[in-house]
Amino acid sequence: MSSTDEPVVAGRARSLRVLTGTLVIVFVVLLQVVVQFISNRDAARLGSVLLLFAFELPSLLFALSALFRWTRRAGISWLLFVAMGIALAAAIGGAWGCVFFLVSDNFPALGLKPFSTPPIHMSRVVLYGLAQAQSQFGLWTLAFVLPELLDDARVRSLYAEKLKAESDQLRTAAELARLRSHLEPHFLLNTLNAIAGLVTEEPREARRLLSALGDLLRDALKDDTDLQPLQNQLDWLQRYAQILETRHRGDLSFSWDVSEDSRSEVLPRLLLQPLVENAVKHGALLAQGAGHVRVKTRLTPDGARLICQVQDNGPGMKDTPIRNGAFGLESVRRRVALRYGEAGSVTWTALPEGTTVTVDVPARMPEA
Secondary structure, three states: OOOOOHHHHHHHHHHHHHHHHHHHHHHHHHHHHHHHHHHHOOHHHHHHHHHHHHHHHHHHHHHHHHHHHHHHHHOOOHHHHHHHHHHHHHHHHHHHHHHHHHHHHHOHHHOOOOOOOOOOOHHHHHHHHHHHHHHHHHHHHHHHHHHHHHHHHHHHHHHHHHHHHHHHHHHHHHHHHHHHHHHHHHHHHHHHHHHHOHHHHOHHHHHHHHHHHHHHHHHHHOOOOOEEEHHHHHHHHHHHHHHHHHHOOOOEEEEEEEOHHHOOOEEEOOOOHHHHHHHHHOOHHHOOOOEEEEEEEEEOOOOOEEEEEEEEOOOOOOOOOOOOOOHHHHHHHHHHHHHHHHHOEEEEEEEOOEEEEEEEEEOOOOOO
16 A cells, blocks of 8 residues: 555544444444334324434534543543543533423423423533533544544554564664674684794795685675675685685585575575584684585475574584583574574584584575
């Protein structure tokens, strides 16, 4: 629905409420009159009461509606509005009762008969008009004011929910930006340290790896959407792994177990990099013998979820739930929570011969 259509729709809804409320009030008033007629079978009184209500009811509804609009604009409290409505209804009902008595008393040929039994005097007719007006005020409140107030409450609730959603989105975006601002320099410094060891020992290899690092930084630090295809992330990780394998030649190796159907799925950028870095630093390089890191990705059989695992053959976790200094794992957990909420998870399994970290997130929905 466009913004230009909203006032039209709101106007139609308001007109429908007014029509419905009027019909409800008229139906209840007629029902009261019919019940009285059934009890006394006085046709003359029935016609007289209907004539009274034909004048009293429209003027009462118009005056109460005008009062309601004025009190809303003026910001008057609900209790004060009710008191003013009761007083206004009493004045209008009493006034029409007085008019009705004067007309019936001065023009007896009209046959107006407000009551079936005597005595018939002004105070009784005025009190009758006043009482009926109070009853109609209560009906009007239920038929007009209550739906209006409920609709206002619904609109305020929707507006509050919209503000909360916008606030949550801004907070989420800000926290993601903060996490990336911590993660990218963290990665850069660790990678430069890995290359620094080659500068004096193998300067040619160091120059080659610096060129590879430039390619990595161009991809990692460019201003792009937070999501990227898994294949792009794996290509980036494989170049990163080449740097680490060169730095720790003979002590570290990588393997890649990637299902074809998972390559086109999307993940937040650099999501798996800190897991790989942790697996190397806190796992594979502490292994007895050559260290190994295995990256595995797959879709569940129903295609609904993407599973990514990073495994190492290190000593595993012992007494602490998270390895000391494992900033990357905490950042991945937080990014998954911000992006997917309860639909995503990051878990780890520690064994004596290694640790496996598993990222489980919803798969991308197919294009419509």
